[in-house]
Amino acid sequence: MRPPGSPRTRQASRARYSRKTSVDFTLIVVLVIVLALFFDFTNGFHDTANAMATPIATGAMRPKIAVALAAVLNLVGAFLSTEVAKTISNGLIKEGGGGVQITPTMILAGLVGAIIWNLVTWLFGLPSSSSHALFGGLIGAAIVGAGFASVDYLVLLDKVIFPALLSPVIAGFVAFCSTRLAYAITRRYDRLPDGRAGFRFAQIFSSSLVALAHGTNDAQKTMGVITLVLISAGALAPGSNPPVLVITACALAIAVGTYTGGWRIIRTLGKGLTDVKPAQGFAAETSTAATILASSHLGFALSTTQVASGSVIGSGLGRRGSSVRWGTAGRIGLGWLMTLPASAVVGAMAAFIGLLGVVGVVIDLVVAVGVIVLIFAISKRNQVSARNAFQGVNEVAESGRVVKIRKVKPKKARGQAA
Amino acid sequence: MNGIDWVSFLLVAGAALISSCAVVALYALGLRMLSTAGKAPHVTPAEFTDAITIVTPTEAAAEAKRIKKAAARSPLTPWQKRLALFVAYTCFVICGLVVLFGIYLIVPALHEH
Numbered sequence: 001m002r003p004p005g006s007p008r009t010r011q012a013s014r015a016r017y018s019r020k021t022s023v024d025f026t027l028i029v030v031l032v033i034v035l036a037l038f039f040d041f042t043n044g045f046h047d048t049a050n051a052m053a054t055p056i057a058t059g060a061m062r063p064k065i066a067v068a069l070a071a072v073l074n075l076v077g078a079f080l081s082t083e084v085a086k087t088i089s090n091g092l093i094k095e096g097g098g099g100v101q102i103t104p105t106m107i108l109a110g111l112v113g114a115i116i117w118n119l120v121t122w123l124f125g126l127p128s129s130s131s132h133a134l135f136g137g138l139i140g141a142a143i144v145g146a147g148f149a150s151v152d153y154l155v156l157l158d159k160v161i162f163p164a165l166l167s168p169v170i171a172g173f174v175a176f177c178s179t180r181l182a183y184a185i186t187r188r189y190d191r192l193p194d195g196r197a198g199f200r201f202a203q204i205f206s207s208s209l210v211a212l213a214h215g216t217n218d219a220q221k222t223m224g225v226i227t228l229v230l231i232s233a234g235a236l237a238p239g240s241n242p243p244v245l246v247i248t249a250c251a252l253a254i255a256v257g258t259y260t261g262g263w264r265i266i267r268t269l270g271k272g273l274t275d276v277k278p279a280q281g282f283a284a285e286t287s288t289a290a291t292i293l294a295s296s297h298l299g300f301a302l303s304t305t306q307v308a309s310g311s312v313i314g315s316g317l318g319r320r321g322s323s324v325r326w327g328t329a330g331r332i333g334l335g336w337l338m339t340l341p342a343s344a345v346v347g348a349m350a351a352f353i354g355l356l357g358v359v360g361v362v363i364d365l366v367v368a369v370g371v372i373v374l375i376f377a378i379s380k381r382n383q384v385s386a387r388n389a390f391q392g393v394n395e396v397a398e399s400g401r402v403v404k405i406r407k408v409k410p411k412k413a414r415g416q417a418a
Numbered sequence: 419m420n421g422i423d424w425v426s427f428l429l430v431a432g433a434a435l436i437s438s439c440a441v442v443a444l445y446a447l448g449l450r451m452l453s454t455a456g457k458a459p460h461v462t463p464a465e466f467t468d469a470i471t472i473v474t475p476t477e478a479a480a481e482a483k484r485i486k487k488a489a490a491r492s493p494l495t496p497w498q499k500r501l502a503l504f505v506a507y508t509c510f511v512i513c514g515l516v517v518l519f520g521i522y523l524i525v526p527a528l529h530e531h
Contacts, residue, residue, distance in 0.1 A: 059463020081526040158423075170431045177435060178442040185446035188453070193485040195449045195458035202445050202513075209520050216524055278461075283442050290438035293523050294430045302430070 028104045028361060029233045033226050035111040035368075037253040040222035042118040043130040044074060044257025047218060049265040050127070050288070050308035051211035054281035056389070057270030060203035063261075063386040069204075070211040071259035077215020078223075078251030104229050105354040105361060106141040111225070112368045113137030113347025117339060119375045125264035125272070125384075126335035129303040131221055135160055136340040140347030144355070159301065164336060167302035168310030171291045175311035178283035179318025186279065199278035206285035211258075213292050214304050219254045223247060263384040269309065271390050272328045274316030284308075284315040306336065441516050448509030454494065455502035460485050 051073075052066040061069070114130070114137035121128040135156075142150045188194045223242040226249075230236040236243070242250075270276060276284070288304075288311045295302040309332055316324040350368070354360045452458060460482045494502065522528045 062464045065464075077524070080524065166427065170434060173431070174435045174438045178438045181439055182442050182446045185443060186450050186453075191488075192491070193453055193458035193460075193488055195453035197461040198449045198452065198459035199445070200461040200463065201459070205517055209517060209524075212521070213524050216526075279446070282445070283438075286441050287434065287438040289520060290441070291430070291434040293520060294433040294437070297523060298426055298430045298433060 029229055032104050032108050032229045036222050036225045039111050039115050040250050040253035041257035042115055043218050044254035045260050045262045046118055046130050048258045048261045049269045050304050051207045053266045053269035054276050054284055055203040055207045057276045058278045058281045060200040067259050067261040071255040073208055073211040074215035074258045075251050075255035077212045078219035081216045106145045106351055109141035109350035109354050110138035110347045112350040113140055113343040116346050116371055117343035121335055122262050123375055123379055125268040126332055127265050127269055127305050127309050128335045128339045129305045132339040133343040136343030137347035140344030141351035144348045144351035163302050167306040171307040171310035172314030174287040175284045175314030176318040178287050179280050179315040182279040182283045196279050199282040202282050206282055209289040210285055219250045222250045263389045267389045269312055273312050274322050274324045280315040280319045284311040287311045444509045444513050448506045451502045451506035455499045456490055458485055
C-alpha cells in the first residue's frame with residue numbers, strides 16, 4: 001500500500017483528471033454543434049415562407065415542389081459563399097483584449113434561446129427573424145456570463161434595431177411601386193385578355209432568386225457559430241475558414257429544414273396578410289430579391305424575413321381592391337419587437353443554469369428538449385401541412401371543399417380573373 | 419461608428435426601388451405586348467390553394483380556348499403583331515439577363531477574384 005501522496009498516484013490522478021476534463025470539453029463542443037445544426041434546421045424551416053409563400057398561394061407551383069426547389073437552392077447557396085460566416089459574433093459581443101471570452105457554454109445557452117423562440121413563433125405562425133433570435137440568445141447569454149458591459153449597445157442599435165424598423169418600410173414601398181406598375185402596364189380597358197396569369201411563370205424565377213440569396217446568407221450564420229466553437233476549443237486555428245465538413249452539415253441541415261416547411265408561416269405570409277394574385281406575388285418577390293441583394297452589396301444589412309413580410313404588405317396595398325389584414329400585420333410586428341428580448345431572456349436563463357457547470361448544461365439540455373417536444377405536441381392539435389396550408393383559413397373555403405362548389409362560368413370573354 | 423449610415427440606407431432603398439421596378443415593368447410590358455399580339459398566356463394554377471375556385475381540366479381548356487378566341491379579335495395588322503411579339507420577347511430576354519445578373523451578385527466566386 002502506497003501512501004496517497006506518493007508521486008506515482010499523483011501523476012495518475014492528474015492524468016485521469018485531465019483526460020476527464022478534455023472529454024467534458026469535447027462533449028460540450030459536440031452538444032453545441034448538434035444544437036447549432038438544429039438551429040440551422042429551424043432557420044430553414046422558419047424561412048421557407050419568405051421565398052415560397054407567395055408562389056404557393058397563387059398556384060405558381062405545387063406546394064411540395066416549391067419547398068423542394070427552395071431546399072435545393074438553399075443547399076446550393078450554402079456552398080456558394082463563406083463570406084458572412086464569421087460576422088455572427090464579431091462586433092456585437094466585445095471580444096479579445098479587455099472583452100469577454102465566449103465560452104462554449106454561453107454559445108450553447110444562446111442557441112437554446114434562439115431555437116426555443118424560433119419554435120414559439122412558428123407555433124403562432126409568425127414570420128420572425130432567425131438571426132435576431134440568434135443575436136438575442138447570444139446577447140442574453142453574454143450578459144449573464146460576463147455582465148451588461150459585455151454587449152455593445154450602440155452596435156446593437158445600429159446593426160439590429162434600426163435595420164429591423166427600416167427594412168419592412170423599404171421593402172413595402174418598393175413592392176407597392178412595383179405592384180402599381182405591374183397592374184398599370186397590363187391593365188386593358190378593351191375587355192381582351194390581359195395575360196396577367198403569365199406572372200405565375202415568372203414567379204418561379206423570382207422566388208428561386210430569393211431562396212438562393214437566403215441560402216448564401218443564413219446557412220453561414222450556423223457555420224460561423226460552429227467555427228467559433230471549434231476555434232475556442234482549439235480544434236481550429238483562429239481566423240480559419242469553416243471546414244468543408246461543417247459547410248456540408250450546415251447546408252444539409254438548412255435544406256432539410258426548408259423542405260420540411262414551416263407551413264404555419266407559409267399560411268400567414270401567403271394568405272394571412274392579404275390575398276396574393278400572380279402579378280402581385282411576382283412584384284413582391286422581385287422587390288424582396290432586389291432589396292436583399294442591394295442591402296447585401298451596399299452594406300446595409302437587412303433581415304430576409306422582415307423584407308419579405310414588408311413586400312407582401314406593400315404589394316397588398318398596391319393592388320386595387322385588395323385589403324391588408326392589419327391585425328395580422330400588427331401581430332407580426334409585435335413578434336419582431338419581442339424576438340430580441342424574448343430570446344435574450346431564454347438565453348440568459350439557460351446561461352444562468354449553465355453556470356452550475358456540467359450539471360447545469362445537462363439541466364439546460366433536458367429542459368430545452370422538453371420544451372421542444374412540448375411545442376411539437378401542441379402543434380399536433382391543429383396540424384398545418386402542405387395539404388391544408390391554405391384551407392381552413394376561413395370557413396367558406398372549408399365548406400367549398402366539402403360541397404365542391406363549382407366556379408360560375410364568366411359571361412364575358414375576358415381573360416382570367418388573375 | 420455611431421448612428422445609422424443614412425447614405426448607404428438611401429442607396430440601398432434607391433437601388434432596390436429602381437431594379438425591382440425595372441424588372442417588373444419589363445416583364446409586365448412583355449406580357450402586355452404578348453396580349454396585344456393576340457397571344458395572351460394562359461397559365462392554370464398548379465394547385466388550387468383557395469378551395470372555392472377549383473377548375474377542372476375541361477374548364478381550364480375551355481377557358482384557354484375562350485381567351486384564344488377573344489385575343490384573335492385583335493385590331494392589329496400582321497406586321498404590328500409581329501412587332502409587338504418582337505418587343506415582348508426582347509423584354510423577356512432582358513428580364514432573363516437581369517435574373518442572371520442577380521445570380522452573379524449572389525455568387526461571390528463570380529464577382530470576386
